[in-house]
Amino acid sequence: MSRPVAVSPLKAGTGSALFRRRPAEPVSSLGNTWWSTDQTIDFDYHVRHSAVPQPGRIRELLQLTSRWHGALLDRHRPLWETHLVEGLADGRLAVYSKIHHSMVDGVSALKLMQRSLSADEQARGCVPPWSLPPRSRADSVDKSSFDPWGILRAAGGVAGEIAGLVPEYNPHPDGDPDPGEIVWTWVPYVENDGRGKDRPVLIIARLAPQAVAGCYLSTKRHDGFISVGSGAWDAQGRESFVNPGRILYVSDSGMRREGHVVPPERFDQAVRHIAALHGLSA
Numbered sequence: 001m002s003r004p005v006a007v008s009p010l011k012a013g014t015g016s017a018l019f020r021r022r023p024a025e026p027v028s029s030l031g032n033t034w035w036s037t038d039q040t041i042d043f044d045y046h047v048r049h050s051a052v053p054q055p056g057r058i059r060e061l062l063q064l065t066s067r068w069h070g071a072l073l074d075r076h077r078p079l080w081e082t083h084l085v086e087g088l089a090d091g092r093l094a095v096y097s098k099i100h101h102s103m104v105d106g107v108s109a110l111k112l113m114q115r116s117l118s119a120d121e122q123a124r125g126c127v128p129p130w131s132l133p134p135r136s137r138a139d140s141v142d143k144s145s146f147d148p149w150g151i152l153r154a155a156g157g158v159a160g161e162i163a164g165l166v167p168e169y170n171p172h173p174d175g176d177p178d179p180g181e182i183v184w185t186w187v188p189y190v191e192n193d194g195r196g197k198d199r200p201v202l203i204i205a206r207l208a209p210q211a212v213a214g215c216y217l218s219t220k221r222h223d224g225f226i227s228v229g230s231g232a233w234d235a236q237g238r239e240s241f242v243n244p245g246r247i248l249y250v251s252d253s254g255m256r257r258e259g260h261v262v263p264p265e266r267f268d269q270a271v272r273h274i275a276a277l278h279g280l281s282a
Contacts, residue, residue, distance in 0.1 A: 007047070007049045007084060010047050010082075010084070010128050010131075011043035011044070011047055013131050014040045015040065015041035015043075015131060016130060016133075017037060018130075019046075019078055019080060019129070019130035020038045020039070020040070020041055020078055021035045021037050021038075021078055021103065021253070022035065022036055022037075022038060022075075022076070022077055022078045023035065023076075023079070024036040034253075035253050038078065041078065041130060042077070045077065045081075046077075046081050046130070047081075047084070047128075047130075048081065048082070048084070049083075050064070050083050050085050051086050051087035052085060052087045052094075053087075055089055056087045056088045056089035057088075057089055061085065061088065061094055064085070065085075065096045068081075068083060068096060069098065073098065079099065079100035079102065079103055080097070080098065080103065080130075081097070081098050082095065082096070082097045082098075082128075083095070083096040097129075104175065107173070108175040111174070112129040112132065115129070115132055116128055116129045116132060165205045165207065165247070165278075166205055166280070167179065167204045167271040167274070167280065168180075168204075168206075169264050169267050169268070169271075170206075171261040173260075173261060176255075177203045177212050177250060177252060177255050178203060178206070179204055179206060180203065180261055180262055180267050181260065181262070182200050182201065182203070182217065182228075182233040182240075182260055182261075182262055183200070183201055183203060183214075183250075183255050184198055184200055184201070184233070185198070185199070185201055185250055185255050186198055186199075187199040187201065187216045187248065199216045199217065199218075200216070200217040200234070200240065201215065201216050201248060201250060202215050202216075202242050202262060202267075202270060203250065204247075204267075204270075204271055204274060207249065210251060210252045210253070211249060211251050212250050212252070213247055213248065214247070214250050215242045215243055215244060215247060215248065215270070215274060216242070216246065216248060217233075217240040217241065217242050217243070218240070218241050218243065219234060219239065219240055219241070220241070221241050222243070224244065224245060225241035225242060225243055225244070226241060226244055226269060226270045226273050227266075228240050228241070228242055228262055228266045228269075229262075229266050231260050231262070233260050244270065244273045244274040244277050245277060247274070247278065
């Protein structure tokens with residue numbers, strides 16, 4: 001008989017800010033514009049202890065996880081859940097995790113798992129993804145006081161910050177938006193009437209510990225737009241063009257998913273046009 005599985009260590013602490021983040025009220029089918037951050041994690045809900053039916057084959061495991069996979073995540077809670085599964089015939093344990101793509105993309109999720117797991121089978125100090133210590137910059141600001149309409153603003157609302165903006169090339173594919181990366185986020189229409197859409201945005205500078213500046217991309221060539229080439233940020237591999245005339249304010253928590261690093265020569269070319277247009281130091 002195998003030893004009982006200790007689940008309580010997985011439910012210790014308050015959890016990282018990422019895993020305490022949920023859609024802000026009101027929740028509706030029309031979507032949400034910003035995040036709200038809970039003070040703690042309801043671990044009894046998010047971290048569940050289950051067992052596969054006998055005889056405990058992979059077939060039973062897949063049948064069990066398929067039911068979990070087919071159920072929607074509760075939009076009134078942080079959009080993730082993890083199941084620790086025992087009862088497999090060979091004595092092994094299985095872990096099934098589900099997290100919404102608006103929280104992390106596939107690459108970022110794998111990086112979280114790499115930080116959490118160990119290649120050493122004797123390791124006993126592994127920390128679950130929701131309890132990993134935050135990076136010094138990523139969680140240095142209390143997001144509970146986050147201005148919901150400040151997720152992304154046109155340049156007119158942040159004129160003072162834009163005036164002192166200093167573009168730099170400093171990409172770090174770590175789950176946060178950094179200068180030199182293209183990330184996806186919500187971009188309001190120029191009419192500023194509350195409408196907008198998800199777009200790729202080239203990050204050109206950091207404004208604050210939790211905010212960056214960028215310009216949105218289009219796959220259509222408009223007058224004055226600057227080519228940044230093609231990349232994996234566009235599923236069809238189309239050439240993309242940055243709009244240098246509109247500098248946007250992007251909150252780290254407003255980023256939908258991490259994109260890809262732009263080659264430095266493409267970044268420099270785009271920044272030169274942006275700086276010349278807005279009187280910035282390139």
